Amino acid sequence: MTPRDDQKTGIELKTLGHRIRHHRLQQGFTLDELGAAVGVAGSQLSLIENGKREPKLSLLQAIAAATQTAVTDLISGEPPNRRAALEIELERAQSSSVFRSLGIPPVKVTKTLPDETIEAILGLHRELQRRETEAIATPEEARRANTELRLRMRGLNNYLPDLERLAEKQLRAAGHTQGALTHRTVSIMAEQLGFELIYADDLPPSTRSITDLENGRIYLPPASIPGGHGLRSMALQAMAHRLLGHQPPTSYADFLQQRLEINYYAACCLMPEANAVAFLQQARKDRNLAVEDFRDAFGVTHEAAAMRMTNLMTEHLGMPLHFLRVGEAGQIERVYENDALPLPEDVTGSVEGQIVCRKFAARDAFDQQNRTTEHYQYTDTPAGTFWCSTQTGTAERGAFSITVGVRFDDAKWWRGRETQNRETSTCPDESCCRRAPSEQSARWKGRAWPSARVHTHIFAPLPRGAFPGVDDTAVYEFLDRHVGA
Structure with a gap:
């Protein structure tokens, strides 16, 4: 039995005990009087009413008969009155891992403890739980x-x-x-x-x-x-x-x-699976795979079509591929790859927010005069040669590019494979694109002082709230x- 199961059982026994007490008091019985009527000591009945002992069915039947109620009424999961509901909720709150982690002793509920005091304590527990469950990262x-x-x-x-x-x-x-x-x-x-x-x-x-x-x-x-x-x-x-x-x-x-x-x-x-896969399989057969055709066939955005290809093409066409959404400054905003495309990573292994190589089509496409058409390119990398298709767009946050690419051997199935555009990327080698040429560096070292544009999100904590x-x-x-x- 898990701790959660234990807690659930304890709350159920507490509710049962409250219901037995409620019906006993309605009939005017003391603990000893009801105990005598059902054949147990009053102290044993007290343990049951306090949720510390589970009664046998035969004893429940005897209690129901003595208090002129039904067994089903006794075992109902509803608290018998408002006071019982408050006590049960407090019991549940003080049994939670959040409260136990504070190391504070639980409040003991007595008959003289006012309802208003329990409600105030419960208010604190609810706020504690709310803060704990907020998605803060x-x-x-x-x-x-x-x-x-x-x-x-x-x-x-x-x-x-x-x-x-x-x-x-x-x-x-x-x-x-x-x-x-x-x-x-x-x-x-x-x-x-x-x-x-x-x-x-x-x-x-x-x-x-x-x-x-x-x-x-x-x-x-x-x-x-x-x-x-x-x-x-x-x-x-x-x-x-x-x-x-x-x-x-x-x-x-x-x-x-x-x-x-x-x-x-x-x-x-x-882009339903059956129709989308049929479309892609036919395009592959025709050696005419293209994001723009897939996009137009289903009336979706270029990005949605490109991303959907990653859901279906490896599974149904056996073709590994990569998807990139890159901002105009070169930062990766969204990524998926299973074709071993070499991408920059931070110490945590995260790729999002990292700057892609200047030689990648995802960045080169921003320099093209005609951004309305797809830009095709082969890129030689330390992990092999990749072919890709890139389309640019503009959003509120600025320009971005959408890239879908495959390894060289799979380029033969795609439109644009005839392109003569070819670049060589040696990233993560610093000399590839992250370090200025030595002559240029010597010319300007100590003679330039740029004012950096610092993005506020770099320092800001993630938004609080269940829905960040x-x-x-x-x-x-x-x-x-x-x-x-």
């Missing part, structure tokens, strides 16, 4: 959690069959069989879960969507209307939390896992405004 802890998740997904080929099947089931129930997923079908999927999609122009800035569990509403920003990948994806992600039975995350790792799962589920719905970065007050104020709408 240092940047180092966050990087470790992110790295562990990335490595775990690499071991699975970034493929989650249970979510693929769940998405297929929900799509089939909504009547979707092929083609791009429509907004109407997404609305039907929401309705089948008991939700209505509502567009609101006053969503808190810290949220992408809000789900009102009580009133069955999923609020989305009107900026997504009339269409596009964004609206469908956000709605599907909100539904995924319900379908997957997510609870408020208890750690940053838990938060990252949930975010991965809802993103994966949304991708499965927007979300302003709970703003969310609740939003729901209060809309609950009567």
Whole structure:
């Protein structure tokens, strides 16, 4: 039996004891009088009422008969009155690992202890528990959690069959069989879960969507209307939390896992496995694999299509590959690789936030005059030669590039394999791109003083809260405004 099982059993016995005491007092019995009626000593009955001893069924039947009630009433899990409920909650709180770790002796509950005092103590316990369960992590802890998740997904080929099947089931129930997923079908999927999609122009800035569990509403920003990948994806992600039975995350790792799962589920719905794999297999047969074709076939963003390829191509086409989202300053914002592409890492093994080699297409693409088309490139590295396709875009935080690439031997299946663009990267060798040429360095050493642009997130702790970065007050104020709408 685990400690949690022990605690659960103790609380159940405490509730049973309270119910026995409640019915004994209702009949006007003392402990000794009821004990005499059922054939046990009053002291034995006291242990049962205090939750310290479990009675046999025959004794429960005798107590029920003596107090003119039913056994089912005695063993009910509901406290018999408000006082009992307070005492049971306090018992549970003082049995928690959070409280025990403080080394403070528990408060002994006596008959003379006022209800108000117990309520005040419980208020402190609830605040203690709330602070303990907030997903607070240092940047180092966050990087470790992110790295562990990335490595775990690499071991699975970034493929989650249970979510693929769940998405297929929900799509089939909504009547979707092929083609791009429509907004109407997404609305039907929401309705089948008991939700209505509502567009609101006053969503808190810290949220992408809000789900009102009580009133069955999923609020989305009107900026997504009339269409596009964004609206469908956000709605599907909100539904995924319900379908997957997510609870408020208890750690940053838990938060990252949930975010991965809802993103994966949304991708499965927007690019269903059977149709997507058939499309990719045909493109491979035609030696014409291309992110842009896959994107256009399902009406999603370039990034979503590229990332979905990592879910399916190793598992179904036997092709290892890598995906990179890189900011204009060269920092890795999102990554997946199972083809041994050499990437920079910090001491924790984290890749996110590291600067990729200047010779990589992920950075070279920013210098191309025509950014609207895919940029193809071969890159020779210490781990071998890789071919990749890169597309650039712009977001609120600045420009970014999306790259999908494979090892040289698999380039023959992709459009753009004929490119003559070729670079050589020797990173992590400092002389590759991280150290200025000696002549240039000698020319300017001691003659330049740049003022660094320091990003505030480098020093800031990760946001507090069960949902990191979300302003709970703003969310609740939003729901209060809309609950009567």
